[in-house]
Amino acid sequence: MFVKKLVEKASSSKKPAGNLEGIKPSDVDPRLAFHYGIPSRGNMLAYDSVQKILAISTRDGRIKLFGKDNTQLLLECPEAVPSKFLQFIQNKGVLLNVTSKNHIEVWDVNKKLVCRVHVFKEDITSVAVMQHCPYMYVGDSAGNISVLRLDVETCDIQRMQYAIPLPASHGKPAEVPTDAAVLHILPQPTAESKRDIIPCHLEKFRVLIVFRDGLITLWEIRESKTIFTTGGSLLQSQYNENKKVTSACWTCPFGSKVAIGYSNGEIFIWSIPANPNSRTEIASDSGTQSAPLYKLNLGYKSDRIPIASLKWLQADGKASRLYIMGASDSASTNLLQVVLLNEHTEAPTIKLGLHLSEPCIDMEIISNSLDQSKHKEDSLLVLGKSGHVYVYDDCKIEKYLLLTQSRSSPSLPKEVIAKMPFAESSITLAKFVTQNPYIWSFGDEDYLMFSKNIPPLFPFEAKTKDGTPPNPASFSGFAKIKNLYITGHSDGAINFWQASSPFFIPILSLKQQSEDDFSLSGIAITALYFDGNSRILISGDQSGMVRIFKFKPEPYATENSFMSFQGSSKRGNQHIIQSLKLVKVNGSVLSMSISHNSEHLAVGSDQGYVSLIDLKGPTLLYQKHIASEISTGIISLQFETCSLQGFEKNVLVVATKDSSVLAVDVNTGNMLSTSTVHPNKPSKALFMQILDKQAVLAGGSNVPNDSDLSKGNPVEDSLKQSSLLICSEKAVYVYSLNHIVQGVKKVYYKKKFHSSLCCWASIFCCASDVGLVLLFTTGKIEIRSLPDLSLIRESSIRGFTYASPKLNSLSDSSICCSQDGEIVMVNGDQEMFLVSVLLQKDQFRFLDSVSQVYRKDLMPSQEGLASGAMAQKEKKKLCD
Numbered sequence: 052m053f054v055k056k057l058v059e060k061a062s063s064s065k066k067p068a069g070n071l072e073g074i075k076p077s078d079v080d081p082r083l084a085f086h087y088g089i090p091s092r093g094n095m096l097a098y099d100s101v102q103k104i105l106a107i108s109t110r111d112g113r114i115k116l117f118g119k120d121n122t123q124l125l126l127e128c129p130e131a132v133p134s135k136f137l138q139f140i141q142n143k144g145v146l147l148n149v150t151s152k153n154h155i156e157v158w159d160v161n162k163k164l165v166c167r168v169h170v171f172k173e174d175i176t177s178v179a180v181m182q183h184c185p186y187m188y189v190g191d192s193a194g195n196i197s198v199l200r201l202d203v204e205t206c207d208i209q210r211m212q213y214a215i216p217l218p219a220s221h222g223k224p225a226e227v228p229t230d231a232a233v234l235h236i237l238p239q240p241t242a243e244s245k246r247d248i249i250p251c252h253l254e255k256f257r258v259l260i261v262f263r264d265g266l267i268t269l270w271e272i273r274e275s276k277t278i279f280t281t282g283g284s285l286l287q288s289q290y291n292e293n294k295k296v297t298s299a300c301w302t303c304p305f306g307s308k309v310a311i312g313y314s315n316g317e318i319f320i321w322s323i324p325a326n327p328n329s330r331t332e333i334a335s336d337s338g339t340q341s342a343p344l345y346k347l348n349l350g351y352k353s354d355r356i357p358i359a360s361l362k363w364l365q366a367d368g369k370a371s372r373l374y375i376m377g378a379s380d381s382a383s384t385n386l387l388q389v390v391l392l393n394e395h396t397e398a399p400t401i402k403l404g405l406h407l408s409e410p411c412i413d414m415e416i417i418s419n420s421l422d423q424s425k426h427k428e429d430s431l432l433v434l435g436k437s438g439h440v441y442v443y444d445d446c447k448i449e450k451y452l453l454l455t456q457s458r459s460s461p462s463l464p465k466e467v468i469a470k471m472p473f474a475e476s477s478i479t480l481a482k483f484v485t486q487n488p489y490i491w492s493f494g495d496e497d498y499l500m501f502s503k504n505i506p507p508l509f510p511f512e513a514k515t516k517d518g519t520p521p522n523p524a525s526f527s528g529f530a531k532i533k534n535l536y537i538t539g540h541s542d543g544a545i546n547f548w549q550a551s552s553p554f555f556i557p558i559l560s561l562k563q564q565s566e567d568d569f570s571l572s573g574i575a576i577t578a579l580y581f582d583g584n585s586r587i588l589i590s591g592d593q594s595g596m597v598r599i600f601k602f603k604p605e606p607y608a609t610e611n612s613f614m615s616f617q618g619s620s621k622r623g624n625q626h627i628i629q630s631l632k633l634v635k636v637n638g639s640v641l642s643m644s645i646s647h648n649s650e651h652l653a654v655g656s657d658q659g660y661v662s663l664i665d666l667k668g669p670t671l672l673y674q675k676h677i678a679s680e681i682s683t684g685i686i687s688l689q690f691e692t693c694s695l696q697g698f699e700k701n702v703l704v705v706a707t708k709d710s711s712v713l714a715v716d717v718n719t720g721n722m723l724s725t726s727t728v729h730p731n732k733p734s735k736a737l738f739m740q741i742l743d744k745q746a747v748l749a750g751g752s753n754v755p756n757d758s759d760l761s762k763g764n765p766v767e768d769s770l771k772q773s774s775l776l777i778c779s780e781k782a783v784y785v786y787s788l789n790h791i792v793q794g795v796k797k798v799y800y801k802k803k804f805h806s807s808l809c810c811w812a813s814i815f816c817c818a819s820d821v822g823l824v825l826l827f828t829t830g831k832i833e834i835r836s837l838p839d840l841s842l843i844r845e846s847s848i849r850g851f852t853y854a855s856p857k858l859n860s861l862s863d864s865s866i867c868c869s870q871d872g873e874i875v876m877v878n879g880d881q882e883m884f885l886v887s888v889l890l891q892k893d894q895f896r897f898l899d900s901v902s903q904v905y906r907k908d909l910m911p912s913q914e915g916l917a918s919g920a921m922a923q924k925e926k927k928k929l930c931d
Contacts (some may be wrong), residue, residue, distance in 0.1 A: 073836040074820040074843055079872070080890045081824070081832045081846040085553040085898060086125040088471050088882035089508065090115045090850055091438045095134045096415040101142035103511045104160070104904050105417060107434070108134035113850050114148060116160065118904030119511050121554060124163060127849055128156060136178040143203050144905040147187070149175055155189075155199075157206040160905040166206035169199070179236035179258065186211075188258060190233025194221055196260065213275075220260055220268050220277055235261040235299040239269070239306035239325065259309060259323060261299045267309070269323060279324055282311070300361040302373060302392060308344065310373060312358025316351030318375065319343035349388050349402060351377050356386070362416055363392075364429060370449055374431060376414050386411055387433060391452040401452050405443060407466065410436045416445070419510045430510050433466070439881065441466040442510065470880040472506040476542035478865040478877050479575050483550065484535040484583065485869040485894065505554055532558075534894070535583070536875060539576025541861065545590055550875075553885065553901045561588075561600065575861055578640040578654075587666075589652065591640025597654055599669055601630040632669050636662040644688040644703075651717070653703055655685025661705060661720060675720035679727070682708035687739035690717065693773065693792055702792055706739040710779045714792040724794025734781040738812040741788060742774045742821075742838055774799055774838055778812035778825065785838045802840045807831065810853040810864075815872035817889055824872065824888055828853045834888065848884060851876060 090109050097106040105117045112131035116124040128148065136149040146158040153175045157167040177190035189197045194217035200209045221231055237259040257278075260268040266283035270276070298312035307325035312318050321343050351358060359378035365371055370391065377386040391401035411433045419428035429445040447464040454461040534550035544562055548555035578591035588600040638656030645652050651672070652664040659679060663672040677683065687706040692699055693714075701717040711729040715722050773788040782803045790797035804827070811826040814837065822843065825833040830851035834843045856862040865877040872888030887894060 073839070073841075074817060074822040074834075076844050078817045078820070078890065079822065079834045079844050079888055081834060081844065081886065081888050083125070083848055083884060084887045084895060085885040085901070086115070086850075086882065087123060087553060087555075087885070089438065089440055089469060090125070090882055091852055091878060092850065093434050093438045093440070094412060095137045096413045096432060096434055097137040097139055097146070098415050098417050099139040099141055100418060102139075102144075102905060102909060103418070104139065105415070105432070105509055105511075106137055106139070106146060107440070108137050108148065109438075109850060111850055112150070114146070114158070116146075116904045117507075117509055117511070119906075121505055121507050122901055122904045124160070124902045124904045126158060126163065126165070129165065129168065130154070131849060135175060138178065138180050140180055140201070140203065141182045142909065144907065145201075145203055145206070147178070147180060147201075149178055155208065157201065157208065159206060161907060163902065167208055169208040171197075173197075176232045176263075177234055177236050179238055181238060181256070184256075188215075188236045188238075190236050190260070192232040193217060194231035194233055194262065196220070196233055196236065215260070215270060219275075220270055221262060221266060230263050230295065231266075232263045233260060234263045234296045235259075237261070237299065237301060237306075237309065239323070240301065240304055257306075259306070261296055261309075261311065263295050265294065265296055265311075265313075267311070267321060267323075281321055281323075297357045297378070298359060298361045300363050300373075302363045302371070304365055310347075310361050310363065311343075312361050312375070314357045316354065316356045316358065316377070318347040318349065318351070318358055318361075320345050320347070347373075347375075347390060347400060349375065349390070351375075354379075359412075360414055362414060362431075364416055364445065366449065370453060372445070372449065372452070374414060374416070376411055376433075380410055380436075387414070389431075389448055389452070391456065401456050403448060403451055403455075403464075405433075405464070405466070407433065407435060407441060409439070411441075412436055417509065417511070428510075432469075432509070440469040440509075442469055443467075469508050471508070471883065476540040476544065477861075477863060477880055478538045479541050479577060479861050480539050480579060481865050481867040481875060481877065482537045482579050482581055483867045483869040483873060483875050484537070484581065485533070485550075485871055485873050505556070534869075534873075537579060537581055537588075538865070539579050539590060541575040543574045543576060543592060545576060545579070545588070551895070552897045553895050555883075577861075578643050580643045580645060580652075582645075589643060589645075591636075591643060591654060593639045595636045595638055595640060595656060597634045597636060597640060597643075597652075597664065599630075599632045599634075599652075599666065634662075634664050634669050634671055636660060636671075637674060642685055642687050644690060646690040646717075649717075651690075653688040653690065655688050655705065657684040659683025659685060659707070661685060661688070661703070661715065663703075663717070663720060673720045675715065677705060677707065677713070677715075677722075679707045679709055679711055681711075681733055684708035686736050689739065689741050691741050691773070691788070693789055695723070695789075695792060700792075704739070704741060704775065704788075704791065706736055706777055708736055709733040710736040710777060712739070712775065712777055712786065712791050713794070723792050726794035728786060728791050728794065728796045730779070730782065730784065732781070734779040736777060736779045737809060738776075738778045740776045740814055742776055742785070776814070776823070776837065778809060778823075780804075780808045780810070783809075783812070783823070783825070783835075783840060785840065800838060800840045802835070810855075811866045813868040813874075815868060815888055816870055817872070822872075822888075824868065824874070826851075826853075826866065826874075826876075828855075832886070832888075848876075848886060851884060852878065 090107060090113055092110045093107045094110045095108040103119050107115045110133045112128035114126040132151045134148050135151055138147050144160040146160055148156040148158060153171045155169040155171055156165050159166045173191035175189055176192050179188040181187060185201050185203065187199050187201060189199060196215035198211040198213045200211055217231060239257040239259060256272045258270050260270055267281045268277050269279035271278045295314040296311055297314050300310055302308045302310045302320060305325045307323055309321050309323055310318060311321060356377040356379050358375060360376040362374040373390045373392050375388045379386055387405040387407060389403050413434040415432045417430050417432060419430060431443040431445055433441040435441060443464055443466050451461045451464055532549055536548040536550040536555055538546045544560055546557055547559040549558050575593045576590055577593050580589040586602040590598045636654050636656055637660040638658030640654055641657050642655040643652060650666045652666055654662040654664060659677045660674055661677055662674045665672055684707060685705060686708055689704045691702055691704055693702055702714040703717050704714050706712050710733050711727040713722060713727040775786045775788045775791055777784050782801055784801045785799040787797040807827045807829045809825050810828045814821055814823050821837050823835045823837055830848040831845060832848060833845045835841060836843055853864045863879045868874045873894055874886040876884040885895065
């Protein structure tokens with residue numbers, strides 16, 4: 052039991068009760084130890100193509116980084132606000148994040164911290180980072196462009212005197228419309244390619260400026276003037292429609308063609324002069340402007356869907372592709388399309404619609420391969436409104452488009468939802484067991500070896516020959532496990548995980564079976580009990596079936612050690628399971644408790660039935676219905692011995708969903724009182740625990756000033772008898788256990804929650820005391836002492852969200868806690884939070900290795916040089 056340690060401490064203590072100290076603030080430090088998976092509430096993507104680092108920013112000010120070899124890192128911004136722009140400085144370990152408050156954050160990925168925050172006074176509407184120069188352009192809503200200099204070594208940002216004012220780039224002030232915000236700043240690749248032969252200087256560059264009103268301007272930095280304009284007022288009058296620019300990207304490696312997406316759903320391809328020797332200058336007052344090369348008809352305009360994003364992927368020959376994302380809240384609309392761009396505009400447009408089950412808010416193209424001698428493999432990542440990330444194989448999309456061009460009938464490419472590996476079904480509940488006496492002695496090299504066998508969330512690694520990721524089941528040999536994580540799933544599976552490192556390694560999977568080994572899959576696991584010493588696992592499911600697994604002993608196992616699960620599970624698990632027995636109870640199983648003295652198992656169901664099972668048989672001894680005024684579900688059971696009318700009585704304490712508490716006679720199942728103890732305003736119960744009277748003695752002297760106390764002397768009463776802790780969504784109470792048995796309400800302490808609802812609670816042990824940890828729906832964590840409930844420390848886990856389950860359904864969130872305060876919170880199938888409560892740093896090994904997404908010694912690939920050589924050969928053919 053959780054309180055065993057504190058009972059032993061209290062029994063041996065020679066201090067008077069008044070001098071005993073409870074849990075102290077210095078004992079605890081609730082914090083996020085590691086975040087695994089894809090964060091919820093994502094809103095933007097960025098990618099470092101050299102380091103192979105993907106960044107996902109969230110609406111609550113977090114940035115999750117994914118690197119090679121399954122490395123992951125979560126950054127928390129100074130303020131919990133969304134990102135406007137997110138961009139890497141390639142291969143420099145620097146990430147720029149522009150927040151909705153127009154703050155430019157400079158993140159040092161290697162040091163894992165924000166080293167500079169530059170407050171920009173204007174409203175930022177566009178950002179362009181020069182990848183080979185220490186400069187960045189920042190466009191604002193007034194149409195002006197500022198130039199900032201970034202020192203990569205010191206992360207210092209300086210605002211340069213050089214700027215591009217609106218009148219110079221757009222035209223005379225009298226002609227400037229009210230909506231001339233700078234929507235896109237695109238450095239021209241032809242000018243920027245000079246970096247390969249001469250040192251980079253800002254005056255060597257040209258930038259294409261795209262204004263919201265449709266004007267497109269090519270700006271020459273050296274001469275500080277406009278050398279080409281198109282679009283603008285001529286475009287509006289020609290098509291007799293007031294449309295705004297919403298997106299843009301180059302569709303040529305030399306900056307000779309640009310795709311522009313508009314608010315009315317149109318997409319135009321414009322021609323831009325790319326030859327530095329060709330000075331096509333158009334005076335701002337001449338009114339001479341060119342028409343677009345051609346228009347893409349993709350159906351967006353018919354539904355008036357704005358073009359939210361454009362991504363161009365360069366390829367050999369005529370297979371370059373333009374990915375287009377529409378902006379709409381309707382999932383039924385075809386928002387995502389890809390077009391095969393032909394160099395000859397008279398050729399027909401080949402297009403493909405990618406259908407998602409939800410609206411999409413951002414997309415990014417990432418590369419799977421580092422070896423440039425092999426065929427380059429790319430993937431399209433799409434961020435859904437829900438926060439899920441969908442992955443498309445670009446090679447399959449390219450193949451589809453090319454086969455369609457040849458009048459074949461290829462199969463449509465399918466998306467893959469990025470989620471935690473091995474999460475074939477959602478986790479319905481879990482147990483976390485820590486502090487096994489054996490120490491896992493593997494080093495970093497061993498960890499890196501088997502971490503590569505864990506399927507990555509994103510395809511940064513080259514695929515295996517058969518196109519499938521390595522099988523983690525091939526990894527075996529854990530003879531001694533320090534931390535064990537056990538999960539029950541919605542499909543009835545029970546999985547065991549090695550949890551000594553931040554990446555949980557699957558080691559065994561049990562499926563629902565009968566004694567005759569007939570499949571009973573598909574019924575959710577709703578309760579679990581596990582005892583490594585007795586080698587017993589007990590599960591309860593939604594149909595009311597209780598399964599008792601007895602594991603075979605290890606030939607080399609010593610006392611108090613966990614069993615070792617070797618190899619992959621077979622049908623029936625004959626090499627691991629010694630026996631399997633089943634008992635049926637009435638209703639879905641919600642709670643279980645074992646009496647080690649009598650080897651009896653108590654089971655509580657959602658229909659209000661309490662069943663007592665003799666494990667030796669197993670035999671169902673009795674089944675009793677507990678009547679309740681509001682909710683009959685039995686959320687917790689606990690065996691206890693108490694004094695009743697001068698006699699020792701074995702009782703079973705029962706807590707129901709409506710926070711009612713009562714006691715029954717273990718032998719008969721009859722209630723010991725005609726009344727139950729419950730709050731004046733019942734709320735959903737979350738947790739119950741009996742506190743031994745010696746445990747109460749250890750902490751009873753700390754009476755808080757802010758607690759809501761009942762009448763009488765709670766400290767004096769608490770020294771005389773055991774107490775019971777019950778936590779609900781709205782409050783936590785400590786009652787007298789003897790009064791619970793008698794059906795008399797006697798509150799020692801209570802604490803109401805006013806700011807938010809509590810969604811989970813547990814107790815934990817430190818060196819000598821027991822504490823209470825509370826988790827709220829807002830992500831707030833409170834640590835309180837027992838039994839007086841005084842607040843010791845509070846913290847917050849940013850990004851944690853808890854969705855209350857709907858009627859007759861299971862929650863998407865799974866939370867469990869080990870005896871020493873290690874909390875595992877799983878949110879759906881895409882993210883896991885590992886939270887530590889105590890001041891200890893060695894619970895999870897290899898945290899530094901796992902979070903090292905940036906590799907300082909990584910050299911840039913030859914891809915850029917090869918592309919530059921190809922560009923010089925193809926330049927005349929494609930861009931004249």
